[in-house]
Amino acid sequence: LRRNPGEIEFHQAVREVLESLGPVVAKHPEISHAKIIERLCEPERQLIFRVPWTDDSGEIHVNRGFRVEFSSTLGPYKGGLRFHPSVNLGIVKFLGFEQIFKNSLTGLPIGGAKGGSDFDPKGRSDAEIMRFCQSFMTELYRYLGEYTDVPAGDIGVGSREIGYLFGQYKRITNRYESGVLTGKGLSWGGSQVRREATGYGCVMFTAEMLRARGDSLEGKRVAVSGAGNVAIYAIEKAQQLGAHVVTCSDSNGYVVDEKGIDLELLKQVKEVERGRVSDYAKRRGSHVRYIDSASSSVWEVPCDVALPSATQNELTGRDAAALVRNGVMAVAEGANMPTTPEGIRVFSEAGVAFAPGKAANAGGVATSALEMQQNASRDSWSFEHTERRLAEIMRHIHDTCYETADRYGRPGDYVAGANIAGFEMVAEAMLAQGLI
Numbered sequence: 220l221r222r223n224p225g226e227i228e229f230h231q232a233v234r235e236v237l238e239s240l241g242p243v244v245a246k247h248p249e250i251s252h253a254k255i256i257e258r259l260c261e262p263e264r265q266l267i268f269r270v271p272w273t274d275d276s277g278e279i280h281v282n283r284g285f286r287v288e289f290s291s292t293l294g295p296y297k298g299g300l301r302f303h304p305s306v307n308l309g310i311v312k313f314l315g316f317e318q319i320f321k322n323s324l325t326g327l328p329i330g331g332a333k334g335g336s337d338f339d340p341k342g343r344s345d346a347e348i349m350r351f352c353q354s355f356m357t358e359l360y361r362y363l364g365e366y367t368d369v370p371a372g373d374i375g376v377g378s379r380e381i382g383y384l385f386g387q388y389k390r391i392t393n394r395y396e397s398g399v400l401t402g403k404g405l406s407w408g409g410s411q412v413r414r415e416a417t418g419y420g421c422v423m424f425t426a427e428m429l430r431a432r433g434d435s436l437e438g439k440r441v442a443v444s445g446a447g448n449v450a451i452y453a454i455e456k457a458q459q460l461g462a463h464v465v466t467c468s469d470s471n472g473y474v475v476d477e478k479g480i481d482l483e484l485l486k487q488v489k490e491v492e493r494g495r496v497s498d499y500a501k502r503r504g505s506h507v508r509y510i511d512s513a514s515s516s517v518w519e520v521p522c523d524v525a526l527p528s529a530t531q532n533e534l535t536g537r538d539a540a541a542l543v544r545n546g547v548m549a550v551a552e553g554a555n556m557p558t559t560p561e562g563i564r565v566f567s568e569a570g571v572a573f574a575p576g577k578a579a580n581a582g583g584v585a586t587s588a589l590e591m592q593q594n595a596s597r598d599s600w601s602f603e604h605t606e607r608r609l610a611e612i613m614r615h616i617h618d619t620c621y622e623t624a625d626r627y628g629r630p631g632d633y634v635a636g637a638n639i640a641g642f643e644m645v646a647e648a649m650l651a652q653g654l655i
């Protein structure tokens with residue numbers, strides 16, 4: 220705490236992982252001797268840089284850019300970039316730390332990193348977004364490379380931003396290095412299913428969790444938060460598997476659509492028009508309720524399955540209690556750390572199946588690793604093949620978490636299972652690679 224003052228989210232993420240690791244460290248004294256945990260908590264490299272840019276009226280703005288390269292033990296640094304005014308070092312470090320274990324759980328050769336900027340893309344023109352991305356990459360490019368560090372998207376960074384970042388990287392380096400960024404467009408090195416992967420993967424994980432309890436998603440009432448990349452494709456896959464999804468949200472409010480979310484309309488409003496969920500409510504018809512987030516929380520809407528897919532700490536102990544009261548049976552985190560520690564405790568005490576983000580939302584980064592494989596072999600796979608690979612990976616992550624929790628005497632505890640399984644693989648590789 221003294222070493223990293225004020226980094227609240229980073230402390231929260233570290234505490235959550237370390238709380239699970241006691242039995243592993245007790246079983247393997249070499250982990251303590253080699254100071255594996257101390258080393259893992261200190262990023263290999265942290266970059267903070269100035270990002271100056273001009274808006275359409277000619278005014279100059281100065282933002283702060285970040286890239287925290289946490290661990291290259293299992294492969295090149297890998298993790299997304301977030302553009303949101305709330306971004307600071309503590310948030311980037313929490314995300315980068317989580318990413319180490321998430322990437323390890325995928326079983327694919329990728330290390331952990333995260334980055335971004337406190338730039339707020341909301342309301343900015345296309346030209347402003349492009350100038351910002353170009354300025355951001357003009358500093359960051361020197362630290363990237365397909366064998367070094369491979370960023371992707373996150374909140375506020377979608378295929379448009381990845382395009383501008385890739386264009387600038389190519390221009391500066393004079394290299395068409397497809398594998399340097401993932402989340403690219405399909406016509407210039409992107410992978411099928413990458414756009415859908417995090418949301419799809421989260422729902423696939425949920426289906427596995429329910430299957431382990433002899434149940435399925437068919438006919439379940441589902442509440443989703445967020446209306447961005449993760450939320451939209453979580454809704455799509457849940458609907459494909461026969462669930463009835465009744466909510467989505469943004470930072471202003473949420474909608475309750477008892478007829479089930481109209482996905483075509485939601486995509487039109489969010490992906491094409493870059494509008495708000497209040498616009499969805501206005502256009503969808505009088506049966507839809509739009510509720511301001513200042514007055515109540517989306518988690519008060521009764522549901523069987525909850526998929527928090529917006530941002531960190533959006534589901535509190537109080538929200539969890541409301542969900543439990545209304546009979547929720549499964550919760551899977553599409554977002555990173557959306558549930559507070561108090562919320563996780565409430566779910567655990569109530570026996571709710573709870574999937575932490577580092578397991579449930581790993582489908583996005585896993586498909587990014589598949590994009591890197593396709594780039595390296597100058598190949599591109601079909602949608603069906605890639606989705607099948609994603610489903611296999613999500614099943615593998617589920618089974619690994621489930622069996623690890625069992626092995627350590629914590630049956631059904633996916634938090635412990637994910638933390639321990641993710642850690643074991645990294646620790647073993649760190650021991651093998653010596654003191655670096």
Ligand code: NDP
Binds near residue numbers: 375417447530553580
């Ligand atoms: P998007 O930018 O596409 O969407 C984010 C959504 O969350 C928007 O609806 C946004 O609403 C809402 N949101 C953001 N901040 C807040 C806030 N402070 N309060 C309430 N709502 C908020 O991002 P993604 O869908 O890509 O990411 C969502 C989450 O999933 C993040 O936690 C991210 O780290 C995680 N994730 C994403 C992956 C990916 O592949 N994209 C991979 C793994 C995890 P508004 O428009 O009002 O800001």
